[in-house]
Each structure stands twice: as structure tokens, then as C-alpha cells.
Amino acid sequence: MEKQTITIYDVAREADVSMATVSRVVNGNPNVKPATRKKVLEVIDRLDYRPNAVARGLASKKTTTVGVIIPDVSDIYFASLARGIDDVATMYKYNIILANSDENNQKEVQVLNTLLAKQVDGLIYMGHSISDAIRAEFARSKTPIVLAGSIDPDEQVGSVNIDYVAAVKDATLKLIKNGNEKVAFICGNLEFPINSKYRLRGYKDALNEAGIPYDESLIFETEYSYSAGEALFGKVQAIGATAAVVSDDELAVGVLNAAVDAGVNIPTDFEIVTSNNTKLTEMVRPKMTSISQPLYDMGAVGMRLLTKMMNKEEIDDKTILLPYSIVDRQSTK
Amino acid sequence: MEKQTITIYDVAREADVSMATVSRVVNGNPNVKPATRKKVLEVIDRLDYRPNAVARGLASKKTTTVGVIIPDVSDIYFASLARGIDDVATMYKYNIILANSDENNQKEVQVLNTLLAKQVDGLIYMGHSISDAIRAEFARSKTPIVLAGSIDPDEQVGSVNIDYVAAVKDATLKLIKNGNEKVAFICGNLEFPINSKYRLRGYKDALNEAGIPYDESLIFETEYSYSAGEALFGKVQAIGATAAVVSDDELAVGVLNAAVDAGVNIPTDFEIVTSNNTKLTEMVRPKMTSISQPLYDMGAVGMRLLTKMMNKEEIDDKTILLPYSIVDRQSTK
DNA sequence: TTGAAAGCGCTAACAT
DNA sequence: ATGTTAGCGCTTTCAA
Numbered sequence: 086m087e088k089q090t091i092t093i094y095d096v097a098r099e100a101d102v103s104m105a106t107v108s109r110v111v112n113g114n115p116n117v118k119p120a121t122r123k124k125v126l127e128v129i130d131r132l133d134y135r136p137n138a139v140a141r142g143l144a145s146k147k148t149t150t151v152g153v154i155i156p157d158v159s160d161i162y163f164a165s166l167a168r169g170i171d172d173v174a175t176m177y178k179y180n181i182i183l184a185n186s187d188e189n190n191q192k193e194v195q196v197l198n199t200l201l202a203k204q205v206d207g208l209i210y211m212g213h214s215i216s217d218a219i220r221a222e223f224a225r226s227k228t229p230i231v232l233a234g235s236i237d238p239d240e241q242v243g244s245v246n247i248d249y250v251a252a253v254k255d256a257t258l259k260l261i262k263n264g265n266e267k268v269a270f271i272c273g274n275l276e277f278p279i280n281s282k283y284r285l286r287g288y289k290d291a292l293n294e295a296g297i298p299y300d301e302s303l304i305f306e307t308e309y310s311y312s313a314g315e316a317l318f319g320k321v322q323a324i325g326a327t328a329a330v331v332s333d334d335e336l337a338v339g340v341l342n343a344a345v346d347a348g349v350n351i352p353t354d355f356e357i358v359t360s361n362n363t364k365l366t367e368m369v370r371p372k373m374t375s376i377s378q379p380l381y382d383m384g385a386v387g388m389r390l391l392t393k394m395m396n397k398e399e400i401d402d403k404t405i406l407l408p409y410s411i412v413d414r415q416s417t418k
Numbered sequence: 419m420e421k422q423t424i425t426i427y428d429v430a431r432e433a434d435v436s437m438a439t440v441s442r443v444v445n446g447n448p449n450v451k452p453a454t455r456k457k458v459l460e461v462i463d464r465l466d467y468r469p470n471a472v473a474r475g476l477a478s479k480k481t482t483t484v485g486v487i488i489p490d491v492s493d494i495y496f497a498s499l500a501r502g503i504d505d506v507a508t509m510y511k512y513n514i515i516l517a518n519s520d521e522n523n524q525k526e527v528q529v530l531n532t533l534l535a536k537q538v539d540g541l542i543y544m545g546h547s548i549s550d551a552i553r554a555e556f557a558r559s560k561t562p563i564v565l566a567g568s569i570d571p572d573e574q575v576g577s578v579n580i581d582y583v584a585a586v587k588d589a590t591l592k593l594i595k596n597g598n599e600k601v602a603f604i605c606g607n608l609e610f611p612i613n614s615k616y617r618l619r620g621y622k623d624a625l626n627e628a629g630i631p632y633d634e635s636l637i638f639e640t641e642y643s644y645s646a647g648e649a650l651f652g653k654v655q656a657i658g659a660t661a662a663v664v665s666d667d668e669l670a671v672g673v674l675n676a677a678v679d680a681g682v683n684i685p686t687d688f689e690i691v692t693s694n695n696t697k698l699t700e701m702v703r704p705k706m707t708s709i710s711q712p713l714y715d716m717g718a719v720g721m722r723l724l725t726k727m728m729n730k731e732e733i734d735d736k737t738i739l740l741p742y743s744i745v746d747r748q749s750t751k
Numbered sequence: 752t753t754g755a756a757a758g759c760g761c762t763a764a765c766a767t
Numbered sequence: 768a769t770g771t772t773a774g775c776g777c778t779t780t781c782a783a
Contacts, residue, residue, distance in 0.1 A: 090760090092759090092760055092761085093760065093761060093762095094760080094761095102769075102770085103769065103770045103771075104760090104761080104762090104770090104771095105762085105763085105769070105770060105771080105772095106768085106769060106770075108761070108762060108763090109768095109769085111761095112762085116768060116769085117768070117769085118768060118769085121768080121769080135531070135534065135535055136535060136760085136761080137476075137535065137537060137759090137760050137761070138532075138535045138536040138537065138761095139472055139475045139476050139481060139536065139537045139759085139760080139761090140476050140759070140760030140761040140762090140775090141760080141761055141762070142472045142761090142775090143470075143472050143473050143476050143759085143760080143761070143762090143775045143776070143777085144760075144761040144762040144763080144774080144775055145761080145762055145763085145775085146762095146775075148472060150515070150536070153516075157501065158491060158497050158500050158501050158504065159494065159497040159498050159500070159501040159714075161492065161494060161497075164491050164492040164494075164497050165492050167491050167492070167516075168490065168491050168492040168518065171491065171516065171517070171518050172518070175517075175518070180515050180517065180532065180533075180536065181515065181516050181517070182483070182513050182514065182515050182516075183486075183500075183504065183514050183515075183516040184504070184508075184513065184514070185501065185504050185505070185508075198468070199471075199513065200513075201468065202468050202469060202470065202471045203471040203472065203483070203513065204470060204471065204472045311697065311700065311701060335697075335701075338701050342701070342703065345703065346703075364644065364668075365698075365701065367644070368644060368668075368671050368675065368698065368701070368702060369701060369702065369703075370675065370678065370679075370702075370703060381492075423776090425775095425776055425777085426776065426777060426778095427776075427777095435753075435754085436753065436754045436755075437754085437755095437776090437777080437778090438753070438754060438755080438756095438778085438779080439752085439753060439754075441777070441778060441779085442752095442753090444777095445778085449752060449753085450752070450753085451752060451753085454752080454753085469776085469777080470775085470776050470777070471777095472775085472776080472777090473759090473775065473776030473777040473778090474776080474777055474778075475759090475777090476759045476760065476761085476775085476776080476777070476778090477758080477759055477776075477777040477778040477779080478759085478777075478778055478779085479759075479778095
């Protein structure tokens with residue numbers, strides 16, 4: 086025989102009050118006489134009653150759950166953001182439905198729809214680019230959405246990032262000031278606005294400010310992976326570059342190790358600045374100088390922004406830029 | 419004016435059928451005349467109807483959602499497991515509610531209860547140890563539970579692991595055969611069964627087989643972190659150890675880098691075998707030899723096991739051991 | 752093959 | 768301060 090689940094009705098009957106009163110007690114409504122509250126709480130304890138969140142969600146139209154779309158949890162960059170998101174979510178009594186998208190446009194849209202079907206109160210999206218398909222879904226959804234560590238030039242939804250133009254400009258300038266005339270720019274897919282409109286812009290701005298002509302052969306577009314970096318270093322060296330700004334840490338480790346393995350001295354013969362300041366930067370030798378994006382904070386602030394949107398609070402600016410810095414280590418002079 | 423949400427009732431009215439029929443169409447019930455099905459699908463498409471999963475969950479008592487308790491998403495070990503879990507979950511049409519526990523006993527119990535309140539169909543738990551409190555909750559819950567990459571000697575719930583005793587024994591034996599008489603054993607909290615009852619057991623078995631007496635001063639208990647490893651190497655070296663079996667990759671990287679920074683040649687003067695074969699092992703120099711735990715697969719198999727339990731299928735053995743191997747790299751001779 | 756109707760467990764007016 | 772009563776949007780017998 087199945088053990089019967091205890092409902093609010095059972096508690097009401099045993100405590101000799103109405104369901105409404107039990108509901109009030111459970112939800113901390115002050116309009117309950119202390120004596121009644123005590124009696125109800127005793128019964129709840131005795132019967133070991135646990136409110137059913139699904140029923141509550143249906144009745145109240147709130148699930149206290151937010152959807153999080155992430156390219157890959159096992160990618161340290163996004164996992165760091167996710168950690169910040171979950172901590173703030175917990176703080177505000179929300180839970181997280183986590184869904185991997187693999188940056189696949191079709192999967193993203195599908196995942197978004199199942200998340201909406203599950204009636205999430207809000208949505209956080211992470212990804213290197215916003216496809217037109219997903220942007221269209223964002224537009225027609227009335228569920229609040231925030232992008233974390235992800236750029237959409239449209240600025241239709243909330244977002245939390247750093248100023249990528251300025252960060253890359255600073256990084257490039259540092260390399261130029263160290264005496265490098267040929268600084269390579271190694272990034273991901275240039276179809277992504279974050280790379281073409283922001284990072285590359287910063288790189289060009291730096292050259293411009295230093296009076297160095299832009300040379301397209303110094304731009305290397307590749308995928309974000311350790312092996313891609315390893316494979317790329319030869320070409321970078323062949324073109325005569327003596328330094329590189331790299332958009333991803335794993336990619337940068339690949340470049341760094343390939344250089345070291347090839348007997349190139351870093352930073353004497355070749356300098357590297359990477360972009361995410363994940364713990365990887367401290368685990369490699371030499372340790373890598375990096376732009377420091379406050380990933381955890383970006384997730385946390387993004388989730389905080391989302392709570393405000395879900396609460397329909399006034400938002401002064403839903404496009405948030407967090408401060409960045411450049412952490413000097415041994416891969417630069 | 420708020421845009422009215424479309425319900426199954428709207429579809430039924432427009433298609434001139436009953437709600438039951440719409441429900442059948444949506445759920446792929448074959449007992450619907452093709453013509454009717456077509457008519458209903460057209461209306462669904464026209465009205466852009468999306469079933470409300472919360473209402474469905476309340477009515478059917480199934481949420482197609484599973485809870486995942488994880489110590490820390492930003493830890494690559496658990497994130498790798500989580501990725502395997504989510505992929506298989508997606509495959510079987512489940513979503514994942516992800517909750518970080520920080521290995522905090524109190525938080526774990528609380529998180530478990532909110533997950534159960536949300537009526538998850540199943541639960542996957544990850545953690546270095548199973549506290550009595552959480553074990554008690556497991557016992558009284560009738561929701562299926564699986565442990566992934568986590569040991570409970572009780573074997574009350576399902577679990578997926580590798581044979582830690584044998585793996586550590588193999589690793590230790592390799593080091594002994596390479597000529598090391600003093601092999602350090604560097605692990606996490608020895609109060610955790612996985613360390614005391616399994617890994618240390620394997621270590622002792624190896625010594626025993628090789629006829630080397632057990633020396634407690636070679637056992638180093640510490641936390642799992644890069645800095646702990648860095649700090650520890652000096653002591654390990656001072657005691658005269660010439661090799662180490664390490665239970666965690668970040669910890670091992672700390673030991674490795676401290677050794678290299680101290681001018682110790684690896685593997686000539688000191689050998690290391692680590693335990694998780696995460697991508698870190700290939701990013702450091704020298705690359706690290708490691709026990710290879712199939713983390714992704716452990717997550718995937720754990721989730722698959724859970725789907726069977728949720729389906730009330732017959733399970734031949736709910737305690738699963740996956741094969742491991744030792745991947746040779748440059749931190750051993 | 753289809754429909755009617757009774758819930759699922761809870762919240763939220765509205766009354767009292 | 769407390770109770771009554773509709774739903775929330777869907778699934779699932781049971782009948783037809």
C-alpha cells in the first residue's frame with residue numbers, strides 16, 4: 086500500500102482550521118492568531134507535511150525557478166558564471182534549471198521553449214553569440230531575460246558584462262608599450278559581435294592610438310580549445326608576431342605551451358595576455374597575465390538584476406558593465 | 419492589457435473537440451482519428467499553444483525534472499559529471515534542477531527538501547561524503563536517488579563509481595615498480611570513506627603486495643585545492659618521499675608546480691600520479707600521469723540508472739563500477 | 752474514437 | 768482573524 090501524501094487539507098482537518106489558515110501559516114502571513122499558528126505548526130510537524138511546490142506554482146503562477154541556458158557546464162568560464170548565478174538565486178529563494186545548449190542554435194531554441202513551458206519566472210542566457218532565432222524568441226517572450234557574460238548589440242534584454250573594447254585596448258596597449266610592434270590578436274569566431282564589434286575594435290583602437298598600422302595577417306580566428314592554441318602558435322610565430330592578446334584561457338594555454346615546447350622564452354621572446362583570469366592562468370608555467378573579468382560577480386549581478394525584473398522593480402539601467410582589471414603575471418615583461 | 423495565455427481549453431473550443439482530445443494529441447496518444455489530429459494540430463499551431471508543464475505536473479504527478487545536488491559547479495570534477503548527467507537527462511526528456519551544496523551538511527539537507535518539494539521525479543547526489551543527516555533523508559524518501567562519483571558504503575541507493583581500491587593500488591604499484599620505496603599518499607579528508615576505506619586501502623594493499631612496510635608519516639591529509647598542494651610539497655619532500663599518489667587534480671598541479679619551482683626534476687627526482695584525468699593534466703608541464711575516471715560517463719550512466727528507477731524497471735545491480743585506466747604521461751618514468 | 756467530469760494541491764479573492 | 772469557494776491548466780477514468 087502506497088503511503089498517502091499529506092496535503093494541506095489533511096493539516097486543516099487535524100488542526101481544525103480551514104485550508105486558508107494553513108496556507109497563511111505556511112506562507113508567513115501575519116494575519117493569524119499566535120495560538121492558531123502554534124496549533125497549525127504542531128500538526129504540520131506531527132504529520133510531516135511538506136507543501137507541494139507544483140500545486141503552489143499552478144495556483145500562484147509563480148514557480149520560484151529560473152532557467153539558465155549555458156553552452157557547457159564543464160567549461161570553466163561559464164561554470165564560474167553559473168556559480169555566481171546559483172548563489173544569488175539561492176539567496177532569493179529561487180532554484181535553477183540548468184540546460185546545456187552546446188551553442189547550437191536549434192538546441193537553444195528548443196531548450197528555451199521547454200524552460201518556458203515549465204513556467205520559469207525568469208531566464209539567464211549565456212553564450213558567445215545571440216542567433217537571430219533566439220533573439221526572436223527573446224523578443225516575443227514576456228518572461229524577464231538577462232544575458233550574463235554574453236553580448237547582444239541590440240540591448241533588448243538585460244545584460245551584465247565588462248567593457249570589452251576598453252579591456253582589449255588596455256591589454257594591447259600594454260604589449261605595445263613593452264616594445265612589441267607586431268601584436269597578434271587571437272580570438273574566436275569573428276561572426277560573433279563580441280569578437281568583431283568589441284574585442285577587435287579595442288585592438289584596433291590601441292593600434293590607432295599607438296600609431297601602428299593595422300595588419301590583417303596578425304588576426305587569428307580559431308575555436309576556443311587547448312589544441313587549437315597549440316596548433317596555432319607556429320603560424321603566429323611565422324608571421325613575425327612577438328606578442329599576442331588571446332580571447333580565451335584554454336586557447337591561451339595552448340599557445341603558451343606550444344611556445345614553451347618550441348623553446349621560445351616567455352616573456353623575453355614572446356608575450357601573452359589572456360582574457361578570463363580563470364584559475365588556469367595560475368596553474369601554468371609561466372603564469373599568465375590576464376584581463377580579469379569578475380566572472381562570479383557577473384553571474385551574481387546578472388541574477389540580482391533578474392530578481393529585480395521578476396519583481397517588476399524599477400531598473401535604472403539594464404545594461405550593466407562591471408569593472409575589469411589586468412592582472413600582471415609572468416607572461417608579460 | 420495582458421496578453422491572455424492560451425490554454426488547452428482555447429484549443430479545444432477552436433478545434434471544436436474536447437479538452438481530452440487535445441490532451442491526447444499533445445501527448446501522442448494513438449487513439450485519435452488522423453483527421454481530428456490534423457485539425458487539432460492546426461489550431462495549436464495557429465494559436466501558438468504551449469502546454470503548461472506545471473499544470474501537467476500537478477495532474478499527472480510527474481514533472482520530468484530531476485534534482486542534482488552538486489558541491490560546486492565550478493569544480494571541473496563535478497562539472498564533468500554534471501555534463502554527462504544533463505546530456506542523458508535531455509536524451510530522456512528530463513530537465514535538471516541544479517543546486518550547489520558546498521558540501522555543507524545543513525545546506526544539503528535543506529536543498530534536498532526544496533528539491534523534493536518541487537516534486538522532482540528523481541535525484542542525483544554528488545559529494546565527497548554522505549553525512550548521517552543526508553543519509554537519513556535518503557532513507558525516508560521514496561524518490562529514486564543515485565550517487566554519482568560519490569561513495570556510500572551503505573549502498574542503500576543507486577551509485578556509479580570506479581573501483582577506487584584497485585585504481586589506487588595500481589597507481590601505487592606503478593610507482594613502486596619504478597623504484598620508489600617511499601611513496602607519499604596525498605588525499606582529502608580521511609573521515610570520508612572514499613579516502614579512508616577505499617583509496618587508503620588500495621595504497622596499503624599495494625605496499626603489502628610489494629612487501630613494503632606501511633609508514634604513516636607518508637600519509638598527507640589536506641584540502642582539495644591548488645594552494646594546498648603548493649604548500650604541501652615541501653613537507654612531502656622533507657620526509658624523503660620520491661613519489662606521490664594524489665587524489666585530486668588541482669591539488670596535484672599544486673604539488674607539481676611547487677616541485678618544479680623548487681628545481682626538482684619530474685619525473686627523474688619525483689614522480690606523481692593524479693586521480694581524475696581532467697584536462698588540467700594535459701595543460702601542465704610536465705603533463706601528469708593519471709588514473710582515468712570516466713567522469714562524463716559516470717554522470718551519464720548514473721542518470722541512465724535513475725531513468726530506469728523512475729520507470730520502475732527491474733535493475734540488476736544498482737551499485738555500478740565503471741572501468742578505469744591509468745594514462746601514462748610525463749610525471750612518471 | 753471522443754467527451755464529460757472529477758480531481759491534482761494549492762492560492763487568493765471575497766465574506767464574515 | 769478565519770472560512771468559503773473558485774479557480775490555476777492539465778490528465779485520467781469512465782461512459783458513450
